[in-house]
Amino acid sequence: MESSRGYTEIPGVYTSSPRAFVGARRLCRNYQTCIGATVLTLLIISLVGLASVLIGQSIATNNAEPQPMSATNRTLVTLMALPFPRRDRDWYNSRWDENPVIPDAKDYPSSTPEPPTTTQDSRSDPEERDGGDEDVDEEEMMMNEDLNWARGDDRSLFPRDDGFNWARMPEPVPNVTDRDLSESLAFGSRDEQWRDELERRMEARNMSLQPGTPSHYHQHSFRKTSPIVRGMAKQGYLMERATQEIGRRMKLSREQSTMDSRRMADLGASPYCDSENQRSHPTRCDEKALYRSADGSCNNLKNPLWGASFTAFRRGLPAIYDDGVSIPRRSVAKSELPSARQVSTGVHTGHHAESKSYTHLAMTWGQFVDHDITATAQTKGPAGETIKCCFEGALNNDTIIHPECLAIQIPKNDSFYSSFNKTCMEFTRSAPAPRCELGPRDQLNQLTAYLDGSIIYGSTSEEMDNLRQHTDGLLKTQVTDDGRELLPPSNDSNDGCNLKTQMGWHRYCFQSGDSRVNEQIMLTVMHTIWAREHNSMALTLKDLNPEWNDERLFQEARRIIVAQIQHITYHEYIPSVLGPTLTKAKRLSPLEGSKHLLLSYDPSINAGISNEFAAAAFRFGHSMIQGLVQKIDQEGKNVAFQQLKKTLFNPFPLYDIGVMGDYARGSIAQMSCAVDTYFSAQVTHRLFQARGAKYGLDLVAINIQRGRDHGIPPYNRWRMMCGFPPALNFTDLRQDMDRGALDALSKVYKSVDDIDLYSGGLAELPMKDALVGPTFACILTDQFVRLKRGDRFWYENGDSPAKFTPNQLVEIRKASLARILCNNIDGMTAIQRWPLRHFETGNPRLPCASIAIPKVDLSPWQEDDPLENYNYGKKD
Incomplete structure (x- = not known):
């Protein structure tokens, strides 16, 4: 019913009913x-x-006596006092590469506190000079001076005798002879060839996963890996095995193998260093380029491959492998760690509570951001086929078990899987990153690290080219009979998503910039609305500038889309994750009006994604997943729920009229689960459960096993890295963790030093007004600072050839997720102003036509005097 003011009636916000009293x-x-x-x-x-x-x-x-600071405030003060970005392996390597002379231990100052030094947070901040947030009160910046731990200027709290952190002095390594080096490299080459032969035997025996099973969905459909990774992984595997062999010959300690072996030899000219299996360097970088490259290269002019696709993840802390190179860690007592499934059932099951403030869309937006910046490559067979690890006799016969198998053992008395006689869960290790130096195993990120919309446009030039129409700057789409614009279809019947029954009705799964587009239906919706937004923007720019060619229309629309994604993420999402106080203190909040950031970009900051961020901390969002997905029709009268498992790899309902709006309305109305240690059974028992199957996978167990596969240091080490004192026993964690979660951890792990980062981080009490606890907040803050300060094309930068004009910045800062949803979802007529938050006082549900949800005006992009004969991106 329309009110006299022209608003659609929304109870509690706008109404035409008679005024009361x-x-x-x-x-x-x-x-x-x-x-x-x-x-x-x-x-x-x-x-x-x-x-x-x-x-x-x-x-x-x-x-009265002064009151002690609460645990929540204490951890927040500690984090605000830390310099960001944190030290990482790049910092450590450059420190000793620039000064290769190792001083005597007596001259090395790491055992005593270092005097305060000028850090990036303490120097004059250009954001502050340009209207940024005011300094944090000094009282909030104080540190607990009773901690008897050595600290350097990074304020980490590793004990003085700890040799597994970046403040350590490199240990002298024995001089390796040419013969030892040559024989070790030959050993790695022979082992790599043996693996090829094993894979051929497995392929001949058809020892791969059966299509339609949960594990096949996971490995083939979800964890897609580019064919170029296979050659890269062969190079990485060779160097990994060579490092293990040289360590055995030279009797290297674990620390030496992990942190110092790279200095033993220069292998750049070695015949075992195959340049074809390395990530190629760009021939030339244009410092005056107006647009990003598709693959992220040349963003950093000094280090052109920082943040580029198909490069190794960064290391925020030294990898923890049992042998210092590759073998997953064991307990500090030298026994096996509890099975990842045992940790899942012992710590991560039970009653899960709903969030009091956040909608289920917050989980989806986090996944959207994650799929824009991380995609770990997985080990595959010779032709890209899946690898089977769980079959009878496999554990006792290493002639048929693939060396990259790391299957998850399921206890015989498992509360769920035992009824199906299942004692093994499929798990294949992530592919090793290629390198031409000795050192521990790293993993490959297939995507660009930058928040650059690669989820829409792809992470290689070939992908981007394939997704474009090459007309009027548009992306490829398909249009339904009733005129709705959907993503282009994936016509590959073997893509792991398409179904013959649906293909018979010409209903296909979709293509986009990231291969996981079809994983869950709201993620597919998010891909779709941004493709629609791009095309709408390209057509508007063409109307404003008829002389622009296809290349310029595409690149300008892409540039604005990326700026909107960055603004929404840092304005709406990050303050929810980290809390507004920490967000402002670390200068993550966007500026206002027409102001630019001056001198904010720092080429010494590597924006690459850290392994700990990708494999643990940013997976906190899995805890927010609801087991039932809500749908609400356009009238708001019919509310329905669907099991999560039925929405996975099932995007076909989006071909039906109104379905996209139904899921979107349900997502902004449904509360997410709280971020804690408890998960829905839909993800711990039935992940990727196919039709007719009796069970699925356990996402929590997979996350824990992935952390061990990647050599992620345990929780206690990350506490020290983030300025918190190490826990000497479980009792030390009482102030920082949920009591029930801590009790569960103490029953599953033998030592507090064994706790996996993923489980320990989720067990922490969230900081005030934040979604996560302090340790995850530390890792996330470091990464989000890097993505902003280490991106030469960041949308607010004022010292870049690609900077927006002041008037253009004003318009970009009007961007909001509410407006994007309103503009691009059919039948969406009303939405709360901040859709990641629940509808409540201060976040009213508004008509999409309301001026309170501003629209981005593209008129500042109109050129009154276009440059003659200036063809942007036109090829010769």
């Missing part, structure tokens, strides 16, 4: 003078009484 309001108007005098008298009396009470309390407070 008409008679009472009329009486107040007739006697307003008398009523006003009475209220004023009562107010004066109340103020006098209140002042007396406050004075008395002030006197009592001055005489």
Whole structure:
């Protein structure tokens, strides 16, 4: 029903119903003078009484003992005092590459606290000079001075004798002979060839996963890996095995193998260093380029491959492998760690609570951001086929078990899988990153690290080219009979998503910039609305600038889309994850109006994604997943729920009219689960469960096993890296963790030093007004600072050839997720102003036509005097 003001009636916000208490309001108007005098008298009396009470309390407070700082405030103060970005392996390597002379231990100052030094947070901040947030109060910046741990200027709290952190002095390594080096490299080459032969035997025996099974969906459909990774992985595997062999010959300690072996030899000219299996360097970088490259290269001019696709993840802390190179870690007691499935059932099951503030869309947006910046490459067979690890006799026969298998053992008394006689869960290791130096195993990120919309446009030139129409700057789409624009179809019947029954009706799964587009239906919706937004923007730019060619229309639309994604993420999402206080303190909040960031870009900052971020910390969002997915029709009268497992790799309903809006309305109305250690059974028992199957996979167990596969240091080490004292026992964690979660951890792990980062981080109490606890907040803050400060094309940068004009910045800062949803979802008529938050006071549900949800005006992009003969991106 339309109101007199033209708004669609929304109960609690806008209505045309008669105003209540008409008679009472009329009486107040007739006697307003008398009523006003009475209220004023009562107010004066109340103020006098209140002042007396406050004075008395002030006197009592001055005489009282100071109250201890709460655990939540203490951890927040600690994080705000840390310099960001944190030290990483790049910092360590450059420190000793620039000064290869290793001093004597007596001259090395790491065992004593270093004096304060100028850090990136303490120097004059250009954001502050240009209207950024005010400095944090000094009282909030104080540190607990009772900690008896050595600290350097990064304020980490590793013990003085700890040799597994970046403040250590490199240990002298024995001089390796040419013969030892040559024989070790030959050993690695022979082992790599043996693996090829094993894979051929397995292929001949058809030892791969059966299509339609949960494990096949996971390995083939979800964890897609580019064919070029196979050659890269062969190079990485060769160097990994060579490092293990040289370590055995030279009797290297674990620390030496992990942190110092790279200095033993220069292998750049070695015949075992295959340049064809390396990530190629760009021949030339244009420092005046207006647009990003498709693959992220040349963003950093000094280090052109920082943040580029198909490069290794960064290391925020040294990898922890049992042998210092590749073998997953064991307990500090030298026994096996509890099975990842045992940790899942012992720590991560139970009653899960709903979030009090966040919608289920917050989980999807986090996944959207994650799929823009991380995609770990997985080991595959010779032709890209899956690898089977769980079959009878495999554990006792290493002639048929693939060396990259790391299957998850399921206890015989498992509360769920035992009824199906299942004692093994498929798990294949991530592919090793290629390198031409000795050292521990790293993993490959197939995507660009930058928040650059690669989820829409792809992470290689070939992918981007394939997704474009090459007309009017548009992306490829398909249009339904009723005129709705959907993503282009994937016509590959073996893509792991398409179904013959659906293909018979010409309904296909979709293509986009990231191969996981079809994983869950709201993620597919998010891909779709951004493709629609791009095309709408390209057509508007063409109307404004008819002389622009296809290349310029595409690149300008892409540049604006990326800026909107960056703005929404840092304006709406990050403050929710880290809390507004930490977000502002670390200068992550966007500026306002037409202001630019000046001198904010720092080429010494590697924006590459850290292994700990990708394999543990940013997976906190899995805890937010609801087991039932909500749908609400356009009238709001019909509310339905669907099991999560039925929405996975099932994007076909989006071909039906109104379905996209139904899922979107349900997502912004449904509360997400709280971020804690408890997960829905839909993800711990039934992940990727196919039709007719009796069970699925356990996402939590997979996450824990992935952390061990990647050599992610355990939780206690990350506490020290983030400025918190190490826990000497489980009791030390009582102030920082949920009591029930801590009890569960103490029953599953033998030592507090064994706790996996993923489980320990989720067990922490969230910081005030944040989704995560302090250790995850530390890792996330480091990465989000890097993505902003280490991106030469960041949308707010004012010292870049590609900078936006002040008027263009004003428009970009109007961008909001609410407006994107309203503009691009059919039947979406109303939405809360901030859709990642639940509809409540201060976040009203508004009509999409409301001026309170501003629209981005593209008129500042109109060129009054276009440059003659200036063809952007036109090829010769």
